[in-house]
Amino acid sequence: MNLCAPGRASSPYLAPLHVARPTRPNFSENIAIEGHNLDFSITTRQGKLVPILKDCSLRIPSGQLWMLLGPNGCGKSTLLKILAGLWNPTNGTVLVKRPKSYVFQNPDHQVVMPTVEADVAFGLGRLNLTDDEVRLRVLKSLDAVGMSEYLQRPVQTLSGGQKQRVAIAGALAEACKVLLLDELTTFLDESDQIGVIKAVKNLLDKSREVTALWVTHRLEELEYADGAVYMEDGRVVMDGDAASVTNFIKAKQSSYIDQINS
Numbered sequence: 001m002n003l004c005a006p007g008r009a010s011s012p013y014l015a016p017l018h019v020a021r022p023t024r025p026n027f028s029e030n031i032a033i034e035g036h037n038l039d040f041s042i043t044t045r046q047g048k049l050v051p052i053l054k055d056c057s058l059r060i061p062s063g064q065l066w067m068l069l070g071p072n073g074c075g076k077s078t079l080l081k082i083l084a085g086l087w088n089p090t091n092g093t094v095l096v097k098r099p100k101s102y103v104f105q106n107p108d109h110q111v112v113m114p115t116v117e118a119d120v121a122f123g124l125g126r127l128n129l130t131d132d133e134v135r136l137r138v139l140k141s142l143d144a145v146g147m148s149e150y151l152q153r154p155v156q157t158l159s160g161g162q163k164q165r166v167a168i169a170g171a172l173a174e175a176c177k178v179l180l181l182d183e184l185t186t187f188l189d190e191s192d193q194i195g196v197i198k199a200v201k202n203l204l205d206k207s208r209e210v211t212a213l214w215v216t217h218r219l220e221e222l223e224y225a226d227g228a229v230y231m232e233d234g235r236v237v238m239d240g241d242a243a244s245v246t247n248f249i250k251a252k253q254s255s256y257i258d259q260i261n262s
């Protein structure tokens, strides 16, 4: 199911202080996801202002798989939800190609229809397609994530990784140009993790039109990425090709270990 479809936006537990509504500039050429100078703050029940994102900017080229990394609590999921349009930034501008889809960390929050076929077809109901067109889109999308043999399977019989792929197929069936994937591998065992990430990589390689931003903690997943954004304490501190970001993070980790040992 596509959680970015109209009427599905949700709110954070605590509301942002205020919502900026800037005029929308045009996309830069060949860029699918852009954020400029994004701030996001919340006010606590005690009325205290807490900044979560601080002047975050990023640009992700069309057709690429990028990772969003950083320590726990640095703001990755918040930034992803703002890019998805589920939350509004306090300040700054977001430009993301449409249709776009946000895929949840826990597939049980997203894959809810009785069968695989029904779940992938769910979002197509509002598009005024014939039954044959719906079936074709469902089959093509399941094929793209390596799940075409599971058409009639009850969703409760699927593994976590298979449910994630069904959720991604739902987004593809709606012709999503941008996939925003929130720590999909958190609940998966190792073989499911690699299965999901390879499915995403394969579909990007095949389509060239879909762009994906993947939130993760796992440095080893960077080997599948074209590029990455690394965050700390609500800020983007490094972005670029996957090898440069990997080296940057490894250098940080080894200097941290040196400090502990000294």
Ligand SMILES: Nc1ncnc2c1ncn2[C@@H]1O[C@H](COP(=O)(O)OP(=O)(O)OP(=O)(O)O)[C@@H](O)[C@H]1O
Pocket: 012, 013, 014, 042, 052, 070, 071, 072, 073, 074, 075, 076, 077, 078, 079
């Ligand atoms: N509604 C909220 N109320 C209070 N604090 C919040 C709220 N939403 C997010 N935060 C705080 O904002 C910070 C960023 O959270 P976020 O979930 O974006 O981080 P993250 O990098 O995705 O973390 P993780 O890797 O642990 O999933 C955290 O310190 C979190 O506690």
